[in-house]
Amino acid sequence: MVPATTLSPKMPPTMPGMPILGNATNFVSSNGLSTDFLMRLQREHGDVVHFKAMKQSFYLVSDPALVRQVLLERVQDFYKPDALAGKPRGLARFLGKSILTSGLEEWRPQRKLIQPLMQHNHIAQYAHTMVGMGERLLTHWQNGETRDLHKDMTQVTMWIIAETMFGLDVTRSAELEEMGRLAQRIVIDELISPIPGWFVGREKKSAEINTALTALVAQFMAEHRAQNNPARHDLLSILLETRDENGQPMSDQFLRDNILTMFFAGHETTANTLTWALYYLSQNPAILKELEREVDTILTDQRLPTLDDLPKLPYTLMVIKETMRIQPIVPMIPRVLAGDTSLGNYHLRAGAFVLISPYVLHHDPRRWTNPDTFDPTRFSAENESKIEKYAYLPFGGGPRICIGNHFALMEAHFLLALIVSRYRLSLAPGTNIIPLRQITCEPKDGMPMIVTRR
Template sequence: MSYFLLVLCALLIVWFARMILGHVKWWRYLWYLRTSLPGPPRHWLLGNIPTLGTGEVSVHNTIRYFKDYPDLYVLFFGPFRPGIVLTNIEYIRTILKSTEPKSPNYLFLFDWIGDGLLLSSGDKWFKRRKMLTPAFHFDILKSYVPVVNDVSHVLLDIWQEHADKGTSFNVFDYISLFTLDVLLRCAFSDHSSSCLAEKDNNPYVKAVHGISQIPRQRFRFLPYHINWIFKLSPMGRRFHQYVRVLHEYSEKAIGKRRKQLLEEGSASLSKKYVDFLDILLSAKDEDGNGLTDVEIREEVNTFMFEGHDTTASGLCWTLYCLAKYPEHQEKCRSEVKELLSNKDDVTWEDLNKLVYTSMCIKESMRMYPPVPLYSRQLSQDYTLDGYKLQKGSVVTVNVNGHHHNPRIWPDPEKFDPQRFSAENAKTHDSFAFIPFSAGPRNCIGQNFAMNEMKIAIAHIINRFRIEVDPLQKTERVVALILRAKYGILLKLSSL
């Protein structure tokens, strides 16, 4: 007995010593960040929270910091929570070329999307990425073009009422439903309801709309960062109600389709196109193992999250830029009119011919990146030109600041689609334009999103002339996606 107690005491002493040493190491690192790395002035208790600002102030501060700190800078959220923002393109390249996991802030999404492609790391992420890559092959994306055309026609018919009235309206409300409709039809080909027509009358649509707002609200209220406080709050209860609706819908669809495959085999897939769910059900790893129903649910919900508001943001800001700069809108329209002169729909072959339209979409995403921030948590120590970043640190790539960095983009506040002409694009660093991130953890669905935006824009400007509401207040809000605080108010007129 005495021997057992001796061993137990020794283990406790070792554990306690390691804990103390770990804390000492972290405190020394905090002191190093405070005294040796550059950054804006901070309050002793609140850190940089009072000076960061919100909305447009925050955006302008970010751009100013990129000018003031050419390599990196440190922000403190309170006295003990540092965040390192990279501004040097070589440092950004180093982190994005790695497979470092997402920062803990993304864990706010975990109960919804689980440990899928977005949140997983290490071998699990690598395996999942390899299994899902075929889902975004060109042959699969080609089959989705008619889906986007069909949903675009529904959108245009609804917008025709606004054009007839001659009144401005917030396009984000509709575009968000548009992208959700496209995703549902591409994920579940037997999905028959229309998000645009039903709006929030559909429980699934209501849940997706509701849940996508909550992580942003939770992030802004520090007490809700603590899980048990959040779960007991009205917002937390609402979040988990949405999660139940979304999980039940996905599980029901997965079970139904798996049963069809078992009973009917490949004959059950004899439909217009193979959807995302079909691909997940048939995916196999190197050992011939497929995904479980829970793993499929994780990837379906990740697909809905990553492709919904992000694409909607990109589309809305592109429409805003085309409305604000009518000369570029006219160039796009001439290109589209030539392609659609004798037909109603955009074809797969047309997508590569929408050259100027693509340039305008990319320039819009440079100025207004749909995902303005990427954060990673380091799994190892890094030394970047003498700056020491310790394992466990959260580093951020501020895409909005990066896309407005005058060292990379001359005259960055000017809307100039020619930056993305074939000739000029050759001179770009591959990590200069990163709306879909870059490196091995880049957005797996970026071609899907670009195709969707090109088709939607083509249909819209082929029928309508777009103008900015003269009373439009364009104040950006930086969150999970880049939003307009007061919406994006546009006015349409039929051609």
């Protein structure tokens, strides 16, 4: 915390709002978080702006240098919202004190333990599963049919995360998926709803979801322990074998919280990235053509991609990175202030949320030419190196940067190359695609596409 004597006396500009409501209905609508509103905040009031939604104060921070302070240089001042002491809220309601939701002290040993298991050399062994599950999905496709690609991408990424992280039976991971959807709705609702949770049944529903999640994970752990198969290399098996410095195994609570975290954080995000990539490709025929040319050259006769192919498919990766720029899958990175502090010469008040919006940063015309145009060449080796630090944040930044970023990019790289090598996808006629932005951004009513064999 900045000592009181050095606090700036200047308050940031405030977006005017309605009495009581503030800007609640502008900030969150039936389509989730409103990026139009966030863009307006920055355009009209600058890079640090205050607004209120109900009783809650928010600051939107949109200058990369200040974002760097929040996420990297002064992490001790800007808390993960779920990690503040007291009653668990937000994602911590469901994920407890996991690597995603814990405060710095409790987070550090967890990150140390899990990080090596998510690095390149370790996840390389999952290549086979990623490609195999992709191929399995394509066996369900009929030439010329219309399919919901969002559902398909969720399905395949769920198979992959279930297999690589927990060696899980895929049919039961669907139960987890459904509970995840409900949980996400509760978390967003809680952010702005003025009505006490017990009144709207939020507490009761959360408790029910939690009981069901705990029971399901306890069952997975019991099965792993009973099988005791040393050949397994999924994350859960490794964590079950892990001992701390005192030779003690990880607690069941630790395992439960982190297994659920990896499951929820680790598939829907990649599923949405792929879904939006396929959407933007369907809207940009010249880019699709360029991608098909690359994929056809490397994956001759539609053979399956291997790990060695990935460096030879740079344009495929550029398409993925540009998708995550134009449609960031995590549209908002929130932090909360435990005490008053200063940022960029402004005084920020305790209890307020500090919001970093990858969407606003990625559409800032000061940093991106024609920000609404889908253009993968922004991520060519030459151009990518010129992107300002903390202006492109699909995976967040600083010590809490996404631990699954290599995993996600490898998975998306494989699946996109595989799909494009075999099928051409076009949006079903008469479809209106609406982004629904909650914790992640998905197409509100699915992504109906016609799949045509190449």
